[in-house]
Amino acid sequence: MIDVVYFAWVRERIGLPRERVETSATSVAGLIEELTAREDRYAAAFADLSALRVALDQELGSFDSSLAGVREVAFFPPMTGG
Amino acid sequence: MIDVVYFAWVRERIGLPRERVETSATSVAGLIEELTAREDRYAAAFADLSALRVALDQELGSFDSSLAGVREVAFFPPMTGG
Amino acid sequence: MTVRVETQPFDIGAETNAFAAACDGAGAIVTFTGIVRDVSGGLIAMEIEHYPGMTERALTAIRDEAVTRWSLGGALIIHRYGRLAPGEQIMMVATAAPHRADAFAAAEFLMDFLKSRAPFWKKEITAVGATWVDSKRSDEDALQRWQGADSSKG
Amino acid sequence: MTVRVETQPFDIGAETNAFAAACDGAGAIVTFTGIVRDVSGGLIAMEIEHYPGMTERALTAIRDEAVTRWSLGGALIIHRYGRLAPGEQIMMVATAAPHRADAFAAAEFLMDFLKSRAPFWKKEITAVGATWVDSKRSDEDALQRWQGADSSKG
Numbered sequence: 001m002i003d004v005v006y007f008a009w010v011r012e013r014i015g016l017p018r019e020r021v022e023t024s025a026t027s028v029a030g031l032i033e034e035l036t037a038r039e040d041r042y043a044a045a046f047a048d049l050s051a052l053r054v055a056l057d058q059e060l061g062s063f064d065s066s067l068a069g070v071r072e073v074a075f076f077p078p079m080t081g082g
Numbered sequence: 083m084i085d086v087v088y089f090a091w092v093r094e095r096i097g098l099p100r101e102r103v104e105t106s107a108t109s110v111a112g113l114i115e116e117l118t119a120r121e122d123r124y125a126a127a128f129a130d131l132s133a134l135r136v137a138l139d140q141e142l143g144s145f146d147s148s149l150a151g152v153r154e155v156a157f158f159p160p161m162t163g164g
Numbered sequence: 165m166t167v168r169v170e171t172q173p174f175d176i177g178a179e180t181n182a183f184a185a186a187c188d189g190a191g192a193i194v195t196f197t198g199i200v201r202d203v204s205g206g207l208i209a210m211e212i213e214h215y216p217g218m219t220e221r222a223l224t225a226i227r228d229e230a231v232t233r234w235s236l237g238g239a240l241i242i243h244r245y246g247r248l249a250p251g252e253q254i255m256m257v258a259t260a261a262p263h264r265a266d267a268f269a270a271a272e273f274l275m276d277f278l279k280s281r282a283p284f285w286k287k288e289i290t291a292v293g294a295t296w297v298d299s300k301r302s303d304e305d306a307l308q309r310w311q312g313a314d315s316s317k318g
Numbered sequence: 319m320t321v322r323v324e325t326q327p328f329d330i331g332a333e334t335n336a337f338a339a340a341c342d343g344a345g346a347i348v349t350f351t352g353i354v355r356d357v358s359g360g361l362i363a364m365e366i367e368h369y370p371g372m373t374e375r376a377l378t379a380i381r382d383e384a385v386t387r388w389s390l391g392g393a394l395i396i397h398r399y400g401r402l403a404p405g406e407q408i409m410m411v412a413t414a415a416p417h418r419a420d421a422f423a424a425a426e427f428l429m430d431f432l433k434s435r436a437p438f439w440k441k442e443i444t445a446v447g448a449t450w451v452d453s454k455r456s457d458e459d460a461l462q463r464w465q466g467a468d469s470s471k472g
Contacts, residue, residue, distance in 0.1 A: 008213055008285035009296050055283070058218035074215060074283075078299035081214075081243065081284030082198055082255060082275055082418075090367055090439035091450050137437070140372035156369060156437075160453035163368075163397065163438030164264075164352055164409060164429055176338055176347075177331030184330055184351065188405070191355040193330075194348065194425075196418065197338065201345040251342070264350065265460075268426055271348075275418055306419075 002067065004031070006045070007076035010052065013045040028054050029063045031073060045075070053078055084149065086113070088127070089158035092134065095127040110136050111145045113155060127157070135160055167223040169214065171246040176253060179242065183258045187238035190260035192267040196275055202250040206290040212245040212254070215283035219243070226277040230259070233273065234266040241274060243284065273310055279303040321377040323368065325400040330407060333396065337412045341392035344414035346421040350429055356404040360444040366399040366408070369437035373397070380431040384413070387427065388420040395428060397438065427464055433457040 005018045025031040032049070035042040046052065054061050055074040067073070087100045107113040114131070117124040128134065136143050137156040149155070176197050184193055200210045223241050230239055238260040248254060257274040261267040278284075279300075286297040330351050338347055354364045377395050384393055392414040402408060411428040415421040432438075433454075440451040 005215070007215055007283070008287070055215070055218055058215070058221050060281070074218070076215070076283065077285065077296065078304075079280055079283055080286045080297045080299050081282040082279040082303075087369070089369055089437070090441070093367075137369070137372060140369070140375055142435070156372070158369070158437065159439065159450065160458075161434055161437055162440045162451045162453050163436040164433040164457075175331075175335070177329075177333075177335035179331075180334050180349070180351075181329070181331035184353070189355065191353055193351040193353065195334065196422070197334075197347040198418070199338070199345055199347065201343065201416065262355065264352070264426075264429055267350070268422065268429075272422055275422075 002031075002070065003072040004035075005072060005074045007074065009077060010045050010075050014041050023067075026067055027063075028056070028061065028065050028067065028073065031067060032063065051077055084113070084152065085154040086117075087154060087156045089156065091159060092127050092157050096123050105149075108149055109145070110138070110143065110147050110149065110155065113149060114145065133159055166240050166242075167220060167227055168242045169216075169219050169223065170242070170244060173244070173252060174242055174256070176256060179240070179256060180258065183238060183240050183260070187260035189262075190237035190267075191262050192264040193258065193260045194264075194267040194271040195256060195258045196271050197256040198254040200248050200250050200252050200254055204290070206292070207250050207288055208291065209289045210248045210250075210254070211287040211289060211294075212248065213285045213287070214243075214245045218283050222282045223278070226274060226281065229277075230270045230273050234259075234261060234270045236261050236266065236270055239270065239274070241278070243278070243282070245284065276303070276306040276310065280307055320394050320396075321374060321381055322396045323370075323373050323377065324396070324398060327398070327406060328396055328410070330410060333394070333410060334412065337392060337394050337414070341414035344391035344421075345416050346418040347412065347414045348418075348421040348425040349410060349412040350425050351410040352408040354402050354404050354406050354408055358444070360446070361404050361442055362445065363443045364402045364404075364408070365441040365443060365448075366402065367439045367441070368397075368399045372437045376436045377432070380428060380435065383431075384424045384427050388413075388415060388424045390415050390420065390424055393424065393428070395432070397432070397436070399438065430457070430460040430464065434461055 004021045032046050036046050056070045086103045093099050114128050118128050138152045227239050240258040243255040259267045259270040280303050288295050381393050394412040397409040413421045413424040434457050442449050
């Protein structure tokens with residue numbers, strides 16, 4: 001089980017801010033594949049990975065990152081702070 | 083007749099902040115020559131021209147600048163504002 | 165060396181004075197304040213979302229990196245989230261250093277990293293709808309100037 | 319678009335707030351404040367001499383040049399003269415612009431020109447005597463980066 005959190009338009013497209021996901025994926029890319037296969041709203045959110053960023057336990061990561069030991073994965077668009 | 087004003091250590095070395103000078107010099111360099119010839123304190127102030135700056139009617143100039151039409155000449159060390 | 169993430173408005177002047185008072189011995193203080201701009205003329209509000217937990221972590225890391233790169237007498241980051249009206253302050257950074265070059269460089273560094281590496285997202289609310297603000301290529305490019313110079317003193 | 323040359327202390331925070339309030343529509347505000355530093359530990363006071371008339375003229379010219387180079391929503395220069403104690407503010411500049419790059423560049427430009435082109439001279443008073451502060455080669459060098467770019471927009 002892993003916590004998956006969404007922000008900004010990713011959250012809006014998927015329709016929820018956070019969920020617990022039962023997954024056998026070992027990488028972020030694997031998790032995205034599983035989610036995309038679930039429902040259209042996930043497929044829509046993950047359609048263009050170049051428009052997405054990922055954080056693993058609140059540190060920026062990449063789609064290649066391993067999920068080993070990770071408790072929380074976050075998906076969001078490029079940040080626009082400041 | 084021209085007003086000559088001095089600032090910072092130039093003022094201290096010459097011993098006055100401002101004086102009216104009767105001069106036949108046509109350039110700043112000519113004026114410096116005249117002043118230097120006057121007294122040791124002027125010679126001391128003008129000994130190293132690389133350590134001096136000049137302003138003509140409150141605009142930065144150079145030692146080559148003409149005195150034609152100039153009412154006020156200022157001598158001072160490099161500025162240290164800010 | 166403060167990092168604050170909060171919803172309520174802050175007083176730029178009061179924050180600046182408090183920062184200056186806390187940075188005893190600094191010769192140079194630089195502040196940057198970002199303000200909600202109504203670029204197109206129809207902005208009702210800006211909504212700022214953030215990632216609680218990661219935000220504080222990211223801001224602290226950025227602040228620590230600035231303190232490592234330059235000899236700072238102080239560094240402050242305040243960033244708001246929630247609903248902001250046009251003209252309200254979004255965020256501010258302040259840096260204190262013995263010399264102005266370090267204070268300026270550190271403030272620009274903080275801003276460049278805040279823009280693209282702190283988990284905030286802005287949404288503009290107008291009468292005709294709401295739009296997520298796109299990240300700017302120029303902001304991503306701005307980060308490049310700090311790469312490969314980790315040990316440089318500005 | 320204010321230039322002030324004065325002896326009395328100013329309130330950095332109050333000046334920053336007043337500047338921000340006057341710069342309606344600006345997205346980015348940068349301030350720089352210079353403070354009397356007691357570098358060697360024995361400073362009693364700093365005396366600042368200036369050239370009345372030329373000072374205002376020089377500061378106004380520097381401010382006008384900054385406004386020409388960048389699209390500024392506002393620019394402020396305050397510089398004190400007379401006798402200042404360690405820890406007192408010497409001067410401040412503030413710039414407002416739509417975007418942060420312009421606000422930062424304009425503030426650094428104002429500072430670089432103030433340092434070497436505005437007719438102020440500093441003298442440090444210690445228990446053992448008084449010394450005129452030498453101009454710094456690095457300050458003169460800092461001006462070079464603004465040369466030959468008169469028409470560039472930062």
